[in-house]
Amino acid sequence: MDKSHKTKRISSQAVRTAYTVVALSQLLLVLASESADITDRLGIALPGCPDSCHGVPIPYPFGIGRSCCLSEDFEVSCNATTNDTYTPYLFGTAAILNISILLGQARINYPVSSQCYNSTTKQVEYNRNYAMLYGSSFSFNDNKNKFMVIGCDTLAFANFSDGQDYNWVGCASRCSSLEALTNGSCSGLGCCQTVIPKGTTVIGIDFDPRYNNSDDVQSFGRCGYAMLMEDDGFMFYTTYITTDDLKGQKMPLVIDWAIGNTTCDVAQNNRSSYVCISNNSVCLNSGPGYLCNCSDGYQGNPYLEDGCQGLINFSLTPFLNSNL
Structure with missing residues (x-):
């Protein structure tokens, strides 16, 4: 094969490859746009019900107001705050950060407990917190949350229960000087x-x-703190010791939720109360109850009629092999 013919063939292949890359780029843009359009078209709340509160999506089975949620457990209030903005609340007082239909989880704000010594009165001022989810559709997530204690002379305890058995967990936080502290992880x-x-x-x-x-x-700092909180990405700062910045604050906390207290097999036998009502949805056992997800290749809200809509799903491999 002469050099010019070989060069011509390489040039032809390069042109085809360039056209293929351009075509694939355009195709991927179309697919991304189509997926976004499907997501935008899918409703997440019951028809006629608001689907968000101040930018926070509220998907069914949650709902703003009793007529828009599955049960009282999932009722969300959208209340005005002091700065005239609105905040979604669960249980009346827990501000909602986000809700995941796929994972069966919600992130809420939970108050920090504190123990502060008053050098004037020589008294210790306490702010203790207690939370009870027993008998509801919720529990505290044990993988994403940790019990944390912050202070230079602080021993705190948490009493955990599943409603039947009780367990005490303690954690002591000590330090001899501020110079020994460094910003970073909780060490x-x-x-x-x-x-x-x-x-x-x-x-x-x-x-x-x-x-x-x-x-x-x-x-060293007059306050010690204790909290149940989401530990993902948590960073310890020495200012937590030297200031009162944590006093009265709230931290993100992950709670799990599930439907009812029966397995999928039992729930599916009672069609009148079974809530995975969308076509192309599946039931997953979760904790004492179950969750609903869309089947593979579908997305949306499986708790709504026709809530799971199909996505374009195919392999690009044959196309690539035939055009490169």
Whole structure:
């Protein structure tokens, strides 16, 4: 084969490859646009019901108002706050950050408990928190949450229960000087953390009064804190010790939710109460109850009629092999 013929063939292949790359790019843009259009067209709330509160999507079985949710457990209130914005609340007081239909989870804000020494009155001021989800459709997620304690002389306990058995978990946070503290992960100096039991529906937080109770700790920071919170991405800062920034604050917390207290096999035998009503939906056992997901190749809300819509699904391999 002469050099010019070989060069011509390479040039022809390069042109075909370039055309293929352009065509594929355009095709992928069309597919991405189509997927976005499907997502935009899919309803997430019951017909006639608001689907968001101040930009936070509220998908069914959750709903704003009793007539828009599956049950009282899933009722969301959309209330005005002091700065004239609206915030979605679960249980009346827990601000909702987001809700996942796919995972059966919700992220909410949960208050920080505190133990602060008042050097003037020589008294310790407590702010303890208690939460009870027992008997509801919710439980505290044991994989994404940790019990955390922050302070230089703080011992705190959390009482966890599934409504029947009770477990106490303790965590002590100590430090001899501020110089020993560094910003970063919760390593044990100024901050400690521990796991929580699976299936927890009740939590109560308390402090050991023998700690953080004198002027000896005043130079290190007068407050100790304890909280159940989502630990993903949490960073410890020395200002948590030197300031009162955490006092009265709220931290993100992940709760699991499920439908009812029966398995999929049992629920599917009672069609009048079974809630995976969309075509192309599947039932998944989850905790004491079940969840609904769209089947592979579909997306949307399986709790709504025709809530799961199909996506374009094919392989590009044959196209690539025949054009390169």
